[in-house]
Amino acid sequence: MKISIVTTLYNSASHLEEFYKRIILSVKKLTNDYEIVFVNDGSPDCSLEICKKLLSKNPRIKIIDLSRNFGHHEAMMTGIKHASGDYIFLIDADLEEAPESIVKFYTKLLDDDADVVYGVQKKRGGTFVNKIIGKIYYWTFKFLTGIQISPNICTVRLMSCRYAKALALYNEKALSIGGIWYLVGYKQTPLPIDKSRKKNTTYSFLRRLGCFVDSIVSFSFKPLVYFCFLGFGIFMGSIFYSSYVLIQKLIGNKPIDGWTSLIMSIWFLGGVTISFLGVISLYLAKIFVEVKSRPLTIIKEIVSADLPVNSPAHKTNNEEHFSEKV
DSSP states (O other): OOEEEEEEESSOHHHHHHHHHHHHHHHTTTOSOEEEEEEEOSOSSSHHHHHHHHHHHOTTEEEEEESSOOOHHHHHHHHHHTOOSSEEEEOOTTSSBOGGGHHHHHHHHHHHTOSEEEEEESSOOSOHHHHHHHHHHHHHHHHHHOOOOOTTEEEEEEEEHHHHHHHTTOOOSSOOHHHHHHHTOSOEEEEEEOBOOOSSOSOOHHHHHHHHHHHHHHHOOHHHHHHHHHHHHHHHHHHHHHHHHHHHHHTTOOOOOOHHHHHHHHHHHHHHHHHHHHHHHHHHHHHHHHHHTOOSOOEEEEEETTBOTTOGGGGOOHHHHHHHHO
């Protein structure tokens, strides 16, 4: 049995050595046949240099150095595609999720005969406002997409090889990995975990909002349907109101007039029209990104004990390398 530990690096230098020590001690409780796949997502700090020092001490390390910062989801998918283990343990290197939990995940996976065991926070951290926003996020996502993802789901998860291979078949360029995890199927089991929270995070409110919009547009066309019905409702309302005004005019009553009501109507209809165009533009933007078929990530080099730094194997694309290894 071989276990691959996959983690991404972005401003991870302060946590990296501790993460390495803790994950090594934990995985050795399960097997001595393991690999650690570090994906450097264009980290501006010295994370890459630290990984190379670790590689000089441990040949079971593989470093995938991306040409720039592509994003957390893209880096995770790249790491999964380059893992070669029978089981793949995905975890962030920031120590918010305990590396020691790999033992619990493996035990749970065997006990439940599952293909995936994923972490779910026992209690969501953050301020009261953050907790409310989180609840709204998961409820809205479920309502608009129909995808049953667990509230407060975490990155950390243990996956079987066949699940990871199926996951690699999704070649979406505008990647929202949370929904894809669900769409792949297989038996997936949640595991409640404790998760700490860093004071500083790269996921600002605006970035979280952008991820939410991307998730909705990637997995559902319901917003288009709802806006269609809303537009039809406004149209029917205008027909009824116009009929009412016409009848009032015919029977001699003075029709309702006034600058204020006219301007309010213009603003309302203008706002609705712009909203319609905005939603349509989001879907067109997704189509624009997908049809270009640009690579998910660009790998500058792969550094491992069995590959020289400038080996032609480093030029291998994600899908080919994954299928060869798996």
